[in-house]
Amino acid sequence: MSTTIAQNRSFGAALWDYLTTVDHKKIGILYLVSGGFFFLLGGLEAMAIRIQLIKPANDFVSAGFYNQILTMHGTTMIFLAAMPLIFALMNAVVPLQIGARDVAFPFLNALGFWLFLAGGLILNASWFLGGAPDAGWTAYAPLSTTSPGHGVDFYVLGLQISGAGTLIAGINFLVTIVNMRAPGMTYMRMPLFTWTTFVVSALILFAFPALTVGLFLLMFDRLFGSGFFDASMGGNSVIWEHLFWIFGHPEVYILILPAFGVFSEILPVFSKKRLFGYTAMVFATVLIGFLGFMVWAHHMFTVGLGPAANSIFAVATMAIAVPTGIKIFNWLFTLWGGNITINTAMLYSLSFIPTFTIGGMTGVMLAAAAADYQFHDTYFVVAHFHYVIVGGVVFGIFAGLHYWWPRMFGKILDEKLGKLTFWTFFIGFHLTFFIQHFLGLMGMPRRYWTFLPDQGLDTGNLISTIGAFLMAFGTIVFVINVIVTSVKGEKVGGDPWDGRTLEWAIANPTPHYNFKQTPLVRGLDAFWIEKMDGRKEMTPAEPVDDIHMPNSSILPFIMALGLFIAGFGFIYQVDNSAWLAAVFIGMGILLGCMFIRSVKDDHGYHIHKEDLDKGAGL
Amino acid sequence: MKGWMGKIRALFLLSSLALILSGCGRENLTAFLPKGYGAEVSLNLIIISLAVMIFVFIVVMIIYTVVLVKYRRKKGQEDYIPKQTEGNKALEIIWTVIPILLLVIIAVPTVSATFDLADESEKEDTLNIKVTGNQYWWHFSYEDEEIQTSQDLYIPVGKRIYLNMVSSDVLHSFWVPSITGKMDTNPENENTMYIEAYEEGVYWGKCAELCGPSHSLMDFKIVAVSEEEYNQWVTDMQNFDAEAVPETASAQEGQELFQNNCISCHALGSSPVAVAPNLTDFGNRTKIAGVLDFDKETLVGWISNPEEFKEGNKMTNAEYLKNGSLSEEEISKIADYLLQLKPTTITPESATN
Amino acid sequence: MTENINSTNSDGYYEQKKKEEMKHQLITFALMIIFTFIAFGMVLAELDKLFVIPIIIVLAIVQVIFQLYYFMHMSHKGHELPSIMIYGGLSVAFLTILTFLVLIWW
């Protein structure tokens, strides 16, 4: 198991390398590529939505097909684009930031990725197999339980499998951050991106099981004739709504907190100042995570829960504005008195502040229950969540990618193209979504395939669509940027931004084992401290020694493949019980792999210290 | 810096221009011009919260602008390393406490409005109407008056009316933006909400919960008329005679055909059948099936092929469509019959002051 | 539990401690069995509903605490994070169950 011969590998070898890798840096790249692909796909679906709505009574797509596009847009963007892209950044950065050689469970890390991909592929296979899910990304019963065809079954199985992957990833990061920190890296010295990863992983741990159960019940109702959500059998559809939102609301913080983490890294670096109010930032992160579990019913104000429940959840929801506000002001005061450099990463971070503030404020407006009776399920809500998601999460991902690209790929993304992307995307974004606030109150519900002429909704929708085209343009420029940079870009050193945290203390390209010697951490912004003391490198915490590394394995890939097969079996066994064979084969593969894994000892291998100097593991 | 702000300003100008062009949306549809109690309460709350938000936004933007103007890197200062401030207790307390106070300003009216809109103290003494959401049409049953109607909900103006809402299939949501906010219809629990229209008028209603392909085509209307007109309407509707012979020959034949082909789903009069819209006062509608133009041609088109107009609607299952047993001519006769179903002189046109 | 961080454990101290622990575990087990008997007994005795239900629920909660702290050693040191996570899970669990009891039917 030597990785020394990294030079001229054949394509096959590279492929095998990625299929079997357990290296967090490579898994990060896998997440990036697949998440990026799904982002383009989700964006394409968004374009179809906007084209359909460009004018009243349009029929660019049919009504039923529109619902499929809309459902897949939401589902793809949330589960298959935003989350994996966030995981890409976490995988690429978190172990480096805490001075670790690897994550706690490299094998599970790989498994988590492959499960996500298997789930995503199952979900999207529905396009070719009789139609995609069409009950909205929230899949409210009984529409979802009665939706004809197999669309919603693909939703159920796809999300179930990728959800399992997410849960695994969450546990992995939790343990990594608890157990793998370098000496001296106390909790209150962890960079904020690591902190947000930690909190988000805990949210995943507590939120995803509710979705798991919800999906199981939905699956039982659709495929095995149970009656959880079927009023005629005594069931109750409100159960699904609760289960979905007990998961769903924490989910939106799962998306935004890592973005907060990204900005908390970028703003200090490019204003050359320490993060203002670090302790308060940590505290606010934890508080947001905590409160995030007590507000889910704000998505259900119009369901009929009664004024008492609505009021309680309304007030609890508003409370989240406080810790979020603490963050906003701390960022502003990080900039205050700084020496601010504006590059692409910084442009995204800076524009995030007003954009997200708008989105958050509309959130608080939504939280006012009696006002939400008007807002709910209109384009006002659509505007709210795209402001926080695109203006927060997507900007965060773009910012993070520009910032960490040299760490991940050793090159800086082209600044000119980067700025072009930023400006078109930014302007397009506001054009698309600002006007939607008004559309909503003017009487345009969301999830509408079309709207009638002569209801005062035409101009607003037209502007919105124009904006979406600008965003598409910006995104395409970004893709070009990636290609151009990888072909022509110049290699840079390990610390191109004058960084403050540990990931910049490593030479480029990052060695397989990350740190030759585990660094000794002496405070917050560990690397910055050393630089201020006139050193170029971290002080090591240990002598050079053999480095223990985990073995690569193809098992994660095969396990995911097993579930992929079983997924189809579950879906089609209602039509023909012969498909049960696929269930058994798939589950057999899965259990077989688990068996092999537990029976085969895997002690990993060592890179010997003599080889380290010869460049082993690069 | 200039470019920055300039672009944002241009953006705002463009959006506000668009807004002015389209006004605040169409009257009797938009939530910006409330014509009923619920809508007014909600709008007040929206305005309060919006005011707080604008204040917050201004504060944030002032700091933001100062920061960007003052602290950008200056020529010759590339290597300047600013003071590494850790934080500031006083500031942090300020920006914790002030938002809390601001939130209280929003929370108090929120709670009071929420309870206000859920008030059921007058339920027993006033008109109660049962609302049923169906894929993709609305049914209204005036239980005490024994009146059944669909699509158009007639109410007396200036009076609080209770709606008791359920769904017969999937979730729907009853929304008349200029009268009141939404309330979902669920298949297993009955929801109660009251409405009160301030002025006579025809108000647009929309279904606001994804309910299938034709979710966006599930419009309905509230027709608010004066108290006397409403009473007139009630009497006329109660006196409706389904057997009454229409005037024209064509309509008479239409009636026959209707009885044979349509009555299995559609009902006339106070019959409680609710598989399909009640057509008692169909001739007074302003839209067919909620969204289509009201004219004979469209009606014939609808009866011949409803799927073409509303994807996934349940009329497509009709027997006569499956075996194609009705000719164009016969459908036209049915249309004649339906169009003359005007048991009352109270129509949406009466809903003007 | 102990201040002694010396990890050679051949000395009798640890043997003693393990024995001690085993004793606790046996007592725990006995109590759990007794609680179970009480719970079943109360139900079989057909006492008043409003009286029985709270008691058997409390008995169940106590049994679970026993399991967590004695059988799963959650009281031992090194279990700080496990405790946080279990209590985190339990709080979400509590909210969930409460909701399902009061906000599903109306």
Added chain:
Amino acid sequence: MSNDTLNPKVMPEEPEKATLEGKNKFLGFWFFLGGETVLFASLFGTFLALRNSTNGGPSSQELFGLDLVFIMTMLLLTSSLTSVVAIYQMKKNNFAKMQAWLAITVILGFGFLSLEIYEFYEYITLEDFTFRSSAFGSAFYTLVGFHGGHVLFGLLWILTLMIRNAKRGLNLYNAPKFYVASLYWHFIDVVWVFIFTVVYLMGVI
């Protein structure tokens, strides 16, 4: 890692946490249990919401008898104790005894599972009470079945560990595995305590 570091003469006080892998496994598994708590809470919540939705079918009062449940409870509680003893023996580096106690645990577990299957079988054949009878039926079988599934998985897991390590005995590489499996087993017991209380006892009242 070389063999003697993994095979010390005397077990350290906490063999399950003696290696980094062990520490990771220990913590990761506890976290997983935190998640499982929410999973079961969702199932319990659903059951509680639907337990009166019998849709004309048999209700819990008509169905449940307590004798079988009592025996099942005793079996499972005892198996929890036996697995505690097994871990006690593990810490004393007494592999044979540990295996023996685990074996008893597994036997008790299978006893529990067979009774549960028998119970389901009776409900289905005699009472005509199935997964599809009513929302109550669906919720009952799902909650209890999920637990049963966990029991089955736990049994297979412990068995695999026992067989795999039968020849080579205890070491610091597999000690965490045994430890974690026993945690899982306790957790299953915890869930059962709530099942017999909430589903059965409260069901017959």
